[in-house]
Amino acid sequence: MQDTIFQQYIRSKSIFKGDRDVLRPSYIPDELPHREEQINQLASILVTALEGQRPSNVLLFGKTGTGKTATIKYIGKEIKKARSDLRNVHFLYMNCEVVDTQYGVLQNIGNEFIEDFEQRIPFTGWSTERVYNILREKIDEDRRVIVIALDEIDKLVSKSGDDVLYHLCRINDDLKNAKVSVIGISNDLKFTEFLDPRVKSSLSEEKMVFPPYNAEQLRDILAQRSALVFEENVLEPSVIPLCAALAAQEHGDARRALDLLRVSAEIAERNHLSIVNESDVTKAKNKIELDCVTEAIRTLPLQSKMILMGVVLSGERGCGKLTTGDLYETYKELSQCTSTAVLTQRRVTDLVSELDMLGLVHARVKSFGRGGRTKEIELSVPQHDAKKSLEEDETLGQLKNYRLRYQTTLM
């Protein structure tokens, strides 16, 4: 073989024997350990669909990484398998974090049943009513049962209200041939409080809660996947228990456990090691945490970056916490310096709340008596890392070595 720059990375003995995507949360294995009960319960509800009847609507609750999405996709796979020799059942999965408008949801469902590309519903332009009518017509063309799984349904409701759920819940009244049932998936137990009572009762005909995995269960999950993907004896015996324990601390998040294991192995591989050990797991943990932060910052819109830069630069000066008023002054200074448009303070408070939700800053409302009531804002990620990511932006790069003129009042 010729000498290439890749030569040093091509190892004689690999840690991985199979497709490493097996360790990604999106991979659906043939068996889901410790979710048999939930699968059986869902299957018993949905079996009516295979008999041509409408199954009850179901709401699934559980924190991130508790296997809700995996379970529902697993069920979807099983329905597709059963479909070939049973009745006409359609299973649709949609993530409402991606499709988060009522128009988008109806358009996606509708297009699933329109084969002719010319006739497809455009992603904008039509009235919602028209999309709904076309969708209803199309799905009613055949005798069939349609199961629609809406993942992260709380995101849809908080962003666009419950109109689309209202439409979907009462669509069966308008159908002659087809029947529709909805499975809502949420990690927020309280989201039904914001629903119209009719939607709430219709949607929660059945409810299921997915408990977090404990460390022991996470170990089983990791062991199952690693058997598929790793060569024998490449993991030190303590690696899987450590990944499981770390993830169990974070509300039993299987997604986190899998990421930890995959990144640990990749780190070991990159260092030309043939065995993954505990220190690789520790490195993986730090890397994942840092990647989350840099990725979140990199994808922020410019104005949010500018505001975050204001927090970072104020922090650099030694003012750990600052008020909305102070941050706004700093932000205005930075905007003028980079010649970008200045938003109103009202808009800036909203963007600060968004940064807070992303976990990049910590903001809490505090009253200073006669000094007024305001938010106290501080950075909640490492200053150095945040600044480095922000300076990668073309506009904010101009602020390298910039020193603030504005003096904050809160120290």
Added chain:
DNA sequence: TGTCCACTGGAAGGGAGGGCTT
């Protein structure tokens, strides 16, 4: 107990940008 500060955060609406229909 009432006042007052510096905001908070809800509501309404403008307008740009995407697209369809007539």
Added chain:
DNA sequence: AAGCCCTCCCTTCCAGTGGACA
């Protein structure tokens, strides 16, 4: 071309608020 519709980002307006202080 004009008239719609939808979403997104933003502004304007304003009632409401927690707590120090007189």
